[in-house]
Amino acid sequence: MKRLAVLLAFALAVPAALAQAWPSKPIRLVVPYPPGGPVDISARLLAPKLQESLGQPVLVENKPGAGGNIGADHVAKSGPDGYALLMGAIATHAINPTLYPKIPYDAINDFRHVALVVQVPNVLVVGNAVPAKSVAELVALARAQPGKLDFASGSTGSTGHLAGELFKQMTGTYMVHIPYKGAAPAVADLIGGRVDLIFDNLASALPNIKSGKVRALAVTTKRRSGFLPELPTLDEAGLKGFDLTTWWGVMAPAKTPPPIIDRLALEIAKAMESPEVKDRLRAMGSDAPAVRTPEQFTAFVANELKVYAELVKRSGATVE
């Protein structure tokens, strides 16, 4: 009996002790994409700062595959000890759960959502050959010649694709979706005049907008962007309630002890306040996210999941 009590006490004490000693060995921050993309870059921005404040190496580990699902699933099934973290993104936690018919993890219940790191608006950009100078003119043009305009996107089921589908739906127009492998070749075809418009990530679209090779008509967020303050939002342009962003942030397996989550959230928030990280995230097109606590982040993810479930279903996009 006594032995049992000791065992019980021990079992209860373990999580607390674990949290206290945490971190006592290197932490892995899993990026579910190949090295070099914006999610990867921001993870590598954050890692050295966390390493400084936590006193243990923070290693970025790329686990790409299946649109990010492999890496996300890997962390979901890792030990909830605070040593396996995920840079979860809109794809892995809002779009894929509906886009893929079989998904091995639950975007809400298998994770603790620790901190939203980056949130970037998309911009509606048209090629210079397109006569429309505003969203209203573009809608009129699309109505006048249904099925004539082509909209490009970085891939089927990407935010750019879904933004386009939502646009079609809200304006009652028909445009042909042309999917690419990544946004870069799509932009090349946009500049070359072979496609008419794209909903591109603000940061990557900015240089060509500024040099006049393409024209921006609106941002996809409800708030105007600090980078192009004169550019209207789609909401202002008449598509009431249009509000899409691309985002990603740090997540942990669901049963990770709360003290570890709180400590992590605190250190990430501090790291993001430091000028070197802050300026660089801003350079990637990210205005400071309004989501600040783990609870807000979970609520945010849950809401995004709902929004995209609807959007993906209506767009008819699927991965079989």
Next chain:
Amino acid sequence: MRIKSPKDFWAGLMFIAFGLAAMIIALMNYQFGTSVRMGPGYFPAVLGGLMVFLGTVITATSLAIEGPKVPRLNFRPLLLVLTACVAYGYLIKPAGLVVATIALVFVSALGGHEFKWKEVSVLALLLIVFSVVVFVKGLTLPFPLWPEVFE
């Protein structure tokens, strides 16, 4: 009927098998579409068909024109080298780089012509040191050195 060119005969059969498999899987599972809106099955089905055709031509020619024989296969190096690689991949995370390297070097060395314990041990040691210095320390790849239980 006599197989005059065994290499071509088997090569042709291999192509036919690949082509048939691709065609059948594509036609059964993926939409074929039209030439305007090609479905995901269009390209693989056409290519599979082309491959069956090429394979048939190769096999048919092998019955007509004399060619080289298939050399004798030696399964020992084949199996040991492949096993060594796969063992490394599956050992490195749970057992660490040291154990994985030892396994790969010893198993693959068994596939060679001569196997001397001392030589192979020294080689394994050198490769472990090199891997640690270059990959783990130098390029900071996230590999564990030792089995998880010791961490």
Next chain:
Amino acid sequence: MDILGNLVLGFSVAVTPIHLLYALIGVLLGTLIGVLPGVGPVATIAMLLPITFKLSPVAALIMLAGIYYGAQYGGSTTAILVNLPGESSSVVTCLDGYQMARRGRAGPALAVAALGSFFAGCVATLIIATAAPPLAELALKFGPWEYFSLMVLGLIAATVLAHGSLIKAIAMVVLGLLLGLVGTDVNSGVLRFTFDIPELADGFGFAVVAMGMFGIAEIITNLELKDKREVFTSKVTHLYPTKEDFKRSWGAVLRGTALGSFLGILPGGGALLSSFASYTLEKKVSSHPEEFGKGAIEGVAGPESANNAGAQTSFIPMLTLGIPGNAVMALMIGALMIQGIAPGPQVMNDKPELFWGLIASMWVGNLMLVILNLPLIGMWIKLLTVPYRYLYPSILVFMAIGVYSLSNNPFDVLVMALFGLLGYICVKLDCEPAPMILGFILGPLMEEHLRRAMLLARGDATMFLTKPISAGFLIAAVLLLLMVALPAIRKKREEAFQEAD
């Protein structure tokens, strides 16, 4: 002349001690990871990104660029010495480079690769300096029609890579095309041939396939030899190329440089073709095509020059339009963006010291690489005198680490082993892997461009012929097909007649 002034500005930036130092670090590191199979420039640059934050943008870019072309030099070394192509560009180098090495001519192969690359690098740097903006405009003329027709031409050229049976080469190309289709379909998002394995959703990795088909298959075949004969002849005749070698190479280097410089500009997969295209061209213009695949030095000189020229000119769309032609360029854009610089047409005007400094440093970096690589040849040759029973387990360790590190997943190592098996079977059946690899690279691109072209033209296939650039490529493809097929058919018929006699 404006360009002269700009180049002076560029060199004044590039030859400052601190920038020379970063260029040196870059090329050294690049050479190292290039030599190690599997660990590629993309992963390395991504890992170094946090370090570059502390550098000035110019220094950061110079170092990253150094890694990129350093890796190209290093990659050819591994291809020549141990038949391991870590990057698509070095597949072709394996064909004749490795055969030269086995005949004790690794030295001339390595030297010609380095010198050819250096020459190509110099020319390509000049091209970037003088004609970047108009060339970028030309690149923008390439839409899905042009790319598709270019790929068709590339595939026909692929059959020339083999030195054996033509029809088997074609079948191998088709096999490669099919293997390239494994994964998520770009247009519909449907998963094809993935058999519910999530790791296959992104298809087979290039390095995994190439290392299995070339590296592992080669090791197994060598171990099979009954006698203990060494794989590499110990009789090394020349460390450096002979006069004869130079005489045979210079034309190949010139043609390779021209081809590579042009194809490198195209962000939609052009650069991938450059070394293959150059090999085909050399084999076709050569007066002794039968030597190709058995250690013809032109087969190393041309493709190596082409690939380095292409690597340099692929900076053009990135620098002038902010459009990355490959993953490394995308990373460089990322690196610039977090430095607060958005790459695009305005960089040249707003930050001339960055633009011209980088261009000048490319030339400096190439010079460093030649100076670095030529003396290293002696060391590499020594490596080949290591008995094979030590050499091959070491090669396997490097391959396994490299492939595992691609996505930290044992699955990739398993796939490499499977392709090793397929490669071994192909060797036994005289089916050459090089055409398959090119098919594998081009397959997905070709399908993507074809379907996009049809979608954009709403099903009008005549656009492939009404677009002049596209039509030109298709005509060239038909001509090449005739050139390739006619001698082969004639040969087959002669064989058949001899049989009948």
